[in-house]
Amino acid sequence: MVHIKRLQEGGADFIVIIGEIDASSSIELDLAMAKSVGEGYKKILVDCTALEYISSAGLGVFMSYIEEFRDKKIQMVLFGLKEKVLNTFEILGLADLLHIRESKTDALKLAHELSV
């Protein structure tokens, strides 16, 4: 079960994930990301503070946007990952492909820096 919220702050779109992301709930994440891109946000920050678990399908969602974000010059930063979740990202090598920060302030700072 997952609950995904979107809110806007400081010109960035925040996607807040609460709960677990498995094969079926990954669709919701994909939907939220697609909406954010569709609405034209250039800075997308993903709040993973309350993300308890992510399966390979969920990771696939993040992965599938990497190229699109690069082409459209969209900066996505993930922050607040729990150690276990971060470990999953690291094992798969996604940690090197995505921008990951510990805190929201760091993440917002990075997003601003990158979009300059």
Add this chain to the structure above:
Amino acid sequence: MNKSKALIRLALLGSIIAWLTLLFSDITLLFSDLQGVSPDVAEWLPRVMLGLYIVCLYYYYRLRIELDDSLSFTDLLWKVFATGLITTVVSLIFRLLVFMLGRTSLATNIVFSEFICQINLALLVNFLIAALASWKRLILYQKSKWLIRTWMLFELILFVVLLFDSTGMRFSETVSTTMNFVIGVLVLALSANMRWVAYLNFKQKWTSLLLLLLTFFYLAYFFYTVEKSTEVIAKSSSAFLDYRLQLFIIALASFIIIYGIFSFLVILFNLPTSSVFEQKLEEVVNFQRISQSIQTEQDEESVYNILLESSVSSVFADAAWLEITGANNDRKMFTYRMTEQESKNIRDHLEKNNIKGVLDGGSERTRNLSKHLASMRGSRFRSLLAFPIMVKEENIGTLALLKELPDGFNKEMTRIVSTFANQAGISIENFRLMEEAFQNARYKEELKIAKTVQQSLLPTRLEQDKDFEIVAFSASADEVGGDYYDTLRIDDHLVALIIADVSGKGTTAAFHMSQMKGIFHSLAQQHLDPKEFMSRANQALVYCLERGSFISASYFVIDTHEKKVRYARAGHCPVLYLRNGSKESFYLKDKGAALGMVRSKDYCNYVESNEFAYGPGDTMLLYTDGITEAKNGKGDEFGNDRLATTLNEVAGAGAAEIEDHIIKRLYEFSGSKNINDDYTSMTVKFLHN
């Protein structure tokens, strides 16, 4: 069937014999009386025979009319009419005969008049009984318990009256009056049952009126004829069967006439409203057709066609169209008595005038769009009614009904079509659900095949060497996963190993797994550096992995000359390694992105080759995340630490023993044999030689 036919014949025969006996005994009695001699036959015989005749006839018609379920209301009236026609014709023939005889002595003979009179009486009784059987069917249509009881009481009283008539007993004045009163009340009570009239359509009502009218004529004719001849005979003698003394015939005739008149009037007054009832009936039938269309063989298309036809016929629309967005987002257009161009013109017109309504999905309230058509030139239509078709609260199409008259649709019509549209929506929803269930069944079947394929992709034997031994274990959940492992000997001192986990499940996972197998078998033979192996594998896979899918893999080459293992990790779980003599196993953590994550040549920047030397007695454990992510009842994961500890416990053991121990611990931990992911492990034990 044959039995009832035989009974019909028996009843008919009985009535004929009874009547013949009645005729001859009555003539004999009359003749004897006229001649002043004592008769040879008993005086009571004609009366009893008349009773017998009536009973036989009653059974005859009961079997003919009452038990024949196929007769409709007009058929019943027709039966009465036909019986009347035949009897009248027979009677007229005799009348003609009398007329031809003229003023001959035979014609004026009382006995001959008696003969004609008896024939007419028999025909009249015949007609009355036939009518009784028919009326019974009509009255008892949609019967209730009370109605049946009333009818039975009526029949019983008639029978009692018949018995008294036959015995020749006379009721006293009071009894007779009471009897008449009771019969009158019953007749009136029964005559109030006219439910069948409502089910006649306009044409049938006219037919019924005509048939009833003719029936009255016959009755009048018979009564006139019989009455007249009876009077003539009564002047000369009283020793004959006078029908006027037969209470039964009087009661029966009054019942037939009263019910006939009631029916006639009710039908007459129902004539103007019959079209409304007919329309309601048609609506119900249409409604049923839509509901039933899901249970039968029909597809969505026929539901749409039924909806279109039913709506058009229930509101008398001149034309209609139905536009539907199908399950695969394709638009379908059904038109009725109009061209698609005409419908397009109307929609363009509404759009141009910026009218929001059902048609463009702008509003679901505005259904009657008639007033907006007034400003449209070149269209024959002046009224427009539109409805949304909803499936699972989603608008899948619109139904539009058109009339050439202005203000052609009223509230009632809107309500009816709205019901139709709702019902059609439900039908389509059910239909789609059924389709889904069907797809599910097919999906399960596919899974079964995928599972077989997946099992067949895993190697049946693994490479062995004097330097090491390898064992592998794989169990999959009900759903097909995508774990893959394999070995391949490159040359006498090099052996390649792979373990991989395809993201996703089901048939696609099995499909990607088979691709991975193909890539492994073709690339490994080329003796590539592990990093190069991964780069090329990635290059090959980006063309077939869909967006968001990836494969995590670890590739190893064991070199038995140099006693080294070169490997590359592409997003797969780190290898667990245990040195000989040590009690502490460790994970080989290094960089490497999963295959398919970076879809360009840049991938080589995200993967690296590593190498380490192995010694005899070392253990290398390869596994998939199904093992580390296995959960116990509390939701805790088996985890990397627990896996390392488990390996430490059997540090000195052989490959097979290590594997058994790990599996045992894993199942102990998860507490059941029902796994929810794939468990795959490959244990490599380097040997002393």
